[in-house]
Amino acid sequence: MNRNKHTPVLLEESLEFLKIEPNDTIVDATFGGGGHTAAMLKAGATVIAFDWDKEAITQGVARFKPQIQQKKLYLVHESFSKLTEEVEKIAKNTHLSISAVLFDFGTSTEQLMSADRGFSFMGNGPLDMRMDTRLAVMAKDILAVVPEKQLEQLFRDLAGETQARRIAKAIKNAPQPITTTTQLVSCIQSVTHKKSGLLHPATKIFQALRLAVNGELSEIQLALPQALSLVKKGGRVVCIAFHEGEDRIVKQQFAQWDSCNRVKKLQKKAIKPSELELQKNPRARSARLRAVEKL
Incomplete structure (x- = not known):
């Protein structure tokens, strides 16, 4: 395996929880190396992908030029704390309805x-x-x-x-x-x-x-409520955290929503990478996935 190339963590698990149907619109809030976005596009979704790293966006424009031209992919050079503002700009011209939002926190291999x-x-x-x-x-x-x-x-x-x-x-x-x-x-x-x-x-x-x-932890605190507001009823918010502080924020926010009957939690405990994935990608060792469905 080329360890210099970004390998998306918990990819299969993410796709399972995102529950993508053809023609769904998914927000990839953390584009990074584009691995999750590529899988979403392959599943037939339209993707709105965010990254505040200009290099990631530049590489994404080159890699996904056909999908961008076909309006299957929208790349946004912004932090995910501006989800609502940026998604609404795109949605008002395209009448897109958001089915799910994925967050994959932390740094990319690149x-x-x-x-x-x-x-x-x-x-x-x-x-x-x-x-x-x-x-x-x-x-x-x-x-x-x-x-x-x-x-x-x-x-x-x-x-x-x-x-x-x-x-x-x-x-x-x-x-x-x-x-x-x-x-x-x-x-x-x-x-x-x-x-x-x-x-x-x-x-x-x-x-x-x-x-x-x-300011990554405060960015997460700002973004999560926006993600839940953006997704339609039955839509999902999926988060992959690598840091205890990130995971704590996600866990507490999901628990609060659950207690108010705003969401249904989709797993009892955080999902961790399998032994097979860890053998292929040791950098995944601290990853934790949590997901909710909007009621």
Whole structure:
């Protein structure tokens, strides 16, 4: 398998819960590498796909040119927190009715493999981490400006980093500003100890910074109610989360809707990748899928 190519996670499970019928209109709120969108199109759906990463949209335009010309695919360069606004722009001219919305949170393989984006600790690049380059604040800015105590809290709250205090102190006491991924990794490794079989010591810090730079958890909180409002009765909202904070927001929102009889939950517990999928795609290990149907 080409590990540099994005592999959509929980693809078969997603399609099962989306329950796509020919001529349905589905919102792919997180276009990324286009894997889920491609499967939706193959199933006969019209797709409105969002991504706030300009590179993802550019690649999507090239890959899906025929479907775009046929008006089977609409690509939107925006965050999914603007679902209602952008979908209504398209729907008012096309009379499309939304059957389902899919969220696949987190980063794509293409983003992780692009060193100049700064998402990965596996290569050297600038500490950027912006999903949307129109955003003003980069990861390096957070490290430079946020005080040590707040930085420690950020690492604890967003990633559950148990060595947050030690790492925050090392960052603020570094002899020069930390502006690259390798600088940050070296700083983290200087005060932590990697144990066999566990996550790389930089994993949670990079995750916390990415979430902070992009305000990802608040984006999810804004988007979920819009998704439920957009889908027609019997329509579905399906979410794939990779981070405990993401999954907690989804779980709590779905539970609230369920208690108010606004939705029916479609599974008792979050769906996890099969052993076979994990063998093919180890990056899927933390994925959790939850789905609801609008009543």
